[in-house]
């Protein structure tokens with residue numbers, strides 16, 4: 001018997017490749033995370049920041065050291081539109097950040113509680129049966145700043161968090177109202193069943209990041225044609241959770257409103273030997289911070305004494 005999800009919700013996730021769960025966090029829980037994210041933005045020192053922008057286009061994807069070594073840290077990536085031609089910030093730092101990442105789920109006690117010390121997450125993971133022994137590998141707060149909050153182009157998450165076989169699962173929690181105007185997520189239902197992962201985002205041997213292609217251009221065109229369809233926009237309220245299959249196509253538009261759109265998201269993958277995560281991936285575990293096992297009881301109870 002499922003503990004948290006209904007059989008209908010599990011079927012819906014398997015059919016559509018995503019599932020909206022309204023009110024996964026209550027309003028207070030969502031407010032606490034929102035306030036913490038704003039505090040982090042307020043407190044981070046902009047002096048000595050390398051002014052790394054979060055860019056997502058196929059040709060120009062972020063890949064400097066500040067990004068590549070952010071897996072076990074809390075770092076701040078800027079919006080492309082927040083810098084002028086000379087590289088100077090055009091607005092206050094709090095309004096210049098695109099996302100905070102990628103170790104919030106381990107380092108920050110409030111984000112850790114929601115991610116790794118949360119019985120609802122454990123029940124949901126057991127119900128979904130997507131993974132046997134998942135590990136959490138990254139987390140982010142995405143802020144979608146008013147007017148400059150950039151679009152996130154169509155993609156699937158297993159391209160960026162690649163395992164063999166693909167096993168990524170996204171948890172995306174709205175911390176504010178998400179509307180068509182401020183860049184709510186939209187999905188291509190069923191696309192996870194129609195097209196395999198055709199490329200993966202890797203560390204290049206020459207430095208930086210790029211894509212390694214796993215299919216010929218002909219195969220890619222064939223899969224792209226098979227997965228055409230109508231995107232469904234999912235408006236959300238604070239606390240709503242969207243589960244995102246690693247192969248489902250999704251995107252979000254630019255924020256054209258005057259309101260922010262904060263969301264907290266983290267990802268899990270299956271652990272070996274069921275799925276292999278290799279050294280080509282941009283995000284690497286470190287001796288200080290191996291990927292935590294989500295269903296591992298001792299791990300769940302372990303609270304970093306430095307954070308207690």
Ligand SMILES: O=C(O)CCC(=O)C(=O)O
Nearest residue numbers: 142152157251252263265
């Ligand atoms: O929050 C967004 O706008 C995009 C998030 C997303 O696509 C992802 O985390 O994979």
